[in-house]
Structure formats: C-alpha cells, structure tokens
Amino acid sequence: MNLDGRHLVELLTDVPEIALINTREPIHILGGTLDLTFIYTELVPVAQWEIDDELISDHFATTTTFKMQLHPSPSRPPPRWNTKKANWKLYQDELQKWFSNYEPTEDIDQLNQDLTDAIQHAAEKAIPKTNSTNRHHKDYWFYNDEVREQNHRINPFRKHLRQYPSPEGVKILRAAVQHARQITQCATFNAHTSLSELWRKLTTATGKLNRSPAHPQLLQEANRLAEHFAERSSSAQLPPEIRPHLQQVQLEREVVARHAIEQADTTDCLFTIEEVRRARKTSKDTAPGSDGITYSLLSNAGPDGELAFLTVINASWSAGKLPSAWRKANIVPIPKPNDPPNFRPISLTA
Known part of the structure; x- marks a missing residue:
C-alpha cells in the first residue's frame, strides 16, 4: 500500500x-x-x-x-530444375516418345495431369537440379547495408578509371577502397558492437544460423490475407446507393452474355499451333507453382510437347472450364519492404 x-x-x-x-x-x-x-x-x-x-x-x-511449442527450423527451399545445364534434345526426345504412344482422355483434369507427369519425367531425365542449400551473398556472414553502400560508392570510381585511365584515377580508387575497408571492418566488429550482434555474426559465420521463414505461421497468414482480400473485394463494401444499380447492371450483362453465346463467332474455333507458339513465354524463369514447371520447360518442349499442350488448351476451351490444378495457387506471404509488420501475398500458380 x-x-x-x-x-x-x-x-x-x-x-x-x-x-x-x-x-x-x-x-x-x-x-x-x-x-x-x-x-x-x-x-x-x-x-x-x-x-x-x-x-x-x-x-x-x-x-x-x-511451456511453449517451438517452431520447427525452416526447411531449405526445394531444389529446382537447373535449365542452364539442360539437355534440351534429350528432353524433347522424351516428350516425343511419350506423346507418340499417348491416347488423350476426355477428362480435362486427367489430360492436364498426364502432360504434367510427362514434362516432369522428361525433365528428370534431361535436366539436373540445383542444390537445396540456402543462397547467400559470398560474404553473407558480415554483409550488411553499410557494406553494400560502401561498395556502391566504389563503383563510380572504378567506372571512371576504366573510361579515363590515369595515375590520379588509380590513386583515387585505391583511397576509396581503403576507406571502404576501414568502414566495413569497423562496422563488422568494434567496441560498440552489441553482444547479440556479435553472437549473430559468429553463429552465421560458422553456418549455424538458419534462415528464418518469411512468416512464423505461413498457412495462417496466407488464409488471413485471402480472407481480407475477399472481404475488401466484396460488393458489400460498395456504397448503399451503388448496390441496386450494380444488381440491375448484372441482370443486363447476363442477358447480353446469353445472347452472345448463342451467336456463332470466329472465336469459337480451336486454337492453332501457331497461336500457341506466338503466346509462348520466353522470358526468364520465375518461381514455379506446385508442379515445378517453369516457362523454359514449356518453351523448349519441341513440336510434340507443343501439340500435347495444345490438346489440353483446346479441350479446356471446348469444355468451357479450366483444369482444377490451374485454379489453385501457392500463396507465399512476403514482407513489404517499407512496412515490415505487413505482408504482401504472392500467388504461385501451376
């Protein structure tokens, strides 16, 4: 008291x-x-x-x-196809061998699964996989923002010396490098380095520090983001005076859509192999979905692989629905750079 x-x-x-x-x-x-x-x-x-x-x-x-349940240590990222070392001739031969004996089914999901299995099997034969180790900068155990900034400051002097070689340029570059080394060495370990930072660098240098996941509860956070997106996208969020108008417009749209479906049109015809090749993605591979199939595995499938893919596309077009696997995505919460507590959902589709 x-x-x-x-x-x-x-x-x-x-x-x-x-x-x-x-x-x-x-x-x-x-x-x-x-x-x-x-x-x-x-x-x-x-x-x-x-x-x-x-x-x-x-x-x-x-x-x-x-009395708490510890989070399991983060698993290493799954290995991916190393397409830079791919034997595309063997890859195409495997797909050609499969497609020459394949009898397409009427089930769209089974048709897509058969093609997916064939691509994965051919890739197993012709393409090595990357190591599953975590990727780090070569100097990852002491590399930080200050080291990165010093390296960026050195680059202009290096470019200037390359364009205009001179003894003065060499001296300036050496002075910049020496200054950067002093800064980065002091930033790594000095009298003001906290004990926690010292242990973090030590455990990282010895390879004992695992990379933590983007979020401690990935599935729960992904579901929360999906529910939040659905709530924000719902028509219930519209102003009250807009909702009746939206319902009226929706009825008019359905009438127009039904009328258009009954009319014959040039777009009712099936896709051609030329259209598939024009739409082929040749850009750099990005993170794949659950099937692990990247752009390069489709763009290098060869004539028989393209015909098999065209078969799935036209079957889907004729039936008016997508394979169920194409409507699923792996949602990965990624921290926003300028807003760390919040996450941005990244959808990886098959």
Missing part, C-alpha cells in the same frame, strides 16, 4: 500488455516480495513462476518457465 506499490498498480493498469506473475510467497530471507517478474500478457497462460531453493545473497532465486 506504499507509494511504489500504487505506482506499479497504475503502471499495470495503463500498460495492459505487461503482467506481474509473482505469487504472494516472500522472496527475501526475512520476508517480503522485493523481486518482481513482469512478462508479456499473452504469455501468462503458458508461464509458470516459482521460487527456487537456491539462496543467492539474502534473496531466493526465482524461476519462470514458459
């Missing part, structure tokens, strides 16, 4: 994120609770506080135990 006690009560009331977990047991050898243990309020259900039998000076030691 003293002034300090009332101050602590007021503090706990004003800051609900903090909780006091002491019991009424005395901590001092002569009685009295002098050592207080505060923890994050959300940890209270899994926390256990008790007095230890060990006597340190005239105070008893206390132990706080948290």
